[in-house]
Amino acid sequence: MIHLPRGTQDLLPGTTEKWQHVEAKFIELCRNFNYQEIRTPIFEHTELFQRGVGDTTDIVQKEMYTFQDRGDRTLTLRPEGTASVVRSFVQNKLFGQANQPQKLFYIGPMFRYERPQQGRWRQFVQFGIEALGSADPAIDAEVISLAMEIYKQLGLRSLKLVINTLGDQTSRENHRNALVEHFEPHKEELCSDCQVRLAQNPLRVLDCKKDREHPAMKTAPSILSYLTEEADAYFTKVKAFLDIMDISYHVDPNLVRGLDYYNHTAFEIMSDAEGFGAITTLAGGGRYNGLVEELGGPETPGIGFALSVERLLMALEAENIELPIDDALDSYVIAMGEKAELKTAELVNQLRQAGIQVDKDYQGKKFKAQFKAADRLKAKFVLILGENELAENKIEIKNMQTGEQVSISLPDIVSYLTEQIKKGGQ
RNA sequence: GCGGUCGUGGCGAAGUGGUUAACGCACCGGAUUGUGGUUCCGGCAUUCGUGGGUUCAAUCCCCACCGGUCGCCCCA
Incomplete structure (x- = not known):
């Protein structure tokens, strides 16, 4: 018998109704927030992800489904949605449209070659939104509130919103240098992963689980102390908007996102529910000013987030929430x-x-x-x-x-x- | 990619180196002719993830592969 490929799944009657229900909820919410659907191809030129997601990221280095087609093009099954949306934004000159920012949403399968386990698949479905063309902290809060609203309206209770700022270019460089300077004397005491991280992406050392107890961790410089005045002011405003919308959050200066394009606001939504195992992140997102330029468009700020539909359904199950599905x-x-x-x-x-x-x-x-x-x-x-x-x-x-x-x-x-x-x- | 663990019918789950692989649920049929959800009776795995090997003999022993799962890495 031929089985389905590793890390993929068949969704059968009894389950597909749940998918339809949550998909309908996404669309309804996007309508309320005035986000419109965009559909892009499932595969793109590999270069898009190398440049968009970042050459040094795990996604690009070891997780992409890349292949040659019969015309010798190097193509890749999309590992995430943002790069494609931004590519399309640039190619179709959406920056020239009358209504700005462009507020877009998408839903569809993504592909990453990873070792599967509960909550992690090689093909999974992401729902996400992108707001392109606004550097107003209010829209950061809007994006976060839409994400939270989905879970809330579906009945989830055990949620934790974690936010951080990665600062602007200057903040990041200063912080990065401070981190290297701080950890360099202790390099030999850190785990082998961290020694590599220190050279490639010192930020990641901060959320290492092995070296968590190392004294140098406690005294490590926080990004928050290296923010430029502008970056700090921006973050303060985002928080103020969240407060006004009555969205509670937890600031975690160590929150790092795995994709290179992020700056300023970064956030994650996690589940506190029992039995969630190692995978607790339901959704992640952040600001990516600079990505549009990187992909050949005009200087355009952007922010977005993506959630996994599979993990959303897992969270509903973990909290014993029955969706109101009429199958009579x-x-x-x-x-x-x-x-x-x-x-x-x-x-x-x-x-x-x-x-x-x-x-x-x-x-x-x-x-x-x-x-x-x-x-x-x-x-x-x-x-x-x-x-x-x-x-x-x-x-x-x-x-x-x-x-x-x-x-x-x-x-x-x-x-x-x-x-x-x-x-x-x- | 690394380490642990597991893989018996549609699902859950016993079991043993050797004639017929428990049981529960589900399903199918029947309990006087055209009325469901209850009860009772009967049926339902030439086969124990796949492929090799050891053996007179393997679902139970060994190896490889495939797959699930847990942890790490990383993420959605």
């Missing part, structure tokens, strides 16, 4: 005898054209078994058509909740059912 069927038709079966095909067709959900048996089941099937499908009404009914041009209708059964003239069935379903729906 309006009606089910049971036929007895050959003539009745022929008539049933016509009837089912009529009902469907009238917008009534209906199904019937296609397995030659006995009367009783057809009833069982109707019950399992949670049919609200069962229509029974046999020789007797046919002879009188009538049909029996049983309300499965109340058990009541009435006899209706066949020509009246559509109007009768339509009315009953309307009533029963309340």
Whole structure:
């Protein structure tokens, strides 16, 4: 037997309804916040991610699905959404549109070659938004509030919003130098990973789990003390907007994002729920002024976030939250005898054209078994058509909740059912 | 990519180097002819992730691979 590839999953009936529900929620919220959908290709030129996400990141160095096509182009299945959206923004000259900032959302599969485990797949679905063309701290808060609102409206309670600022170019350089200076004397005492980090990305040393207890960690310089006046003022305003929106947060100066393009505001939403294992991050995002330029566009500030739909559903499960999904069927038709079966095909067709959900048996089941099937499908009404009914041009209708059964003239069935379903729906 | 652990029917889960691989749920059929969700009876794995090897004999022993899961790395 051929199995699905490692790290991918089949979403089957029973689960897809949940996906549809949360996807509908995303779209509804984006409508409220006035974000519009953008759809970009699932693969792009590899160079886009090398330049956009960053050559030194883990994503680019060891996690991309890269391949040559038959025309010798080097292509990559997208590992994240922002680079593509920005590419499209630049290519389609969306910076020239009348309404700025451009507020966009996307939803779709992303691909990363990693060792799979609970909460981590090689193909996973991200929902994300990007606001391009505004350096107003209010929009940072808007992006964060949209992210939080999704979880809130779906009923999640155990959430933690962590924010930080990575500062601007100058802040980062000063901080970086301070970090290197601070840790260099202790280099030999740090773990091997940190020794590499110190050279490549000293920021990452800060959230090392092995060296957490090292005395130098406690006294390490914080980005917050190296912010330029502008960067500090910006962060203060973002926090003020969050306060005014009554969004609680925790400032973690060690919060680092794994993608190179971030600066200023960075944030993560995590779950506190039991049984979440090593994966606790539900969503991550931040500001990326400079990315549009990097990808060949005009100087344009940007901010966005992305969440994993899989992890969102895991969080719902961890908190035992049932989504309000209506999987009941309006009606089910049971036929007895050959003539009745022929008539049933016509009837089912009529009902469907009238917008009534209906199904019937296609397995030659006995009367009783057809009833069982109707019950399992949670049919609200069962229509029974046999020789007797046919002879009188009538049909029996049983309300499965109340058990009541009435006899209706066949020509009246559509109007009768339509009315009953309307009533029963309340 | 590294380390640990696990892999028996649709699901959950016993089990043993050797004639018929427990059990529960689900499913299918029946309990006098056309009425479900309860009960009772019956049925339902030539087969124990895949491929090799050891053995007279392996689902149970060994190896490899595949896959899940946990931790690390990193992230969504």
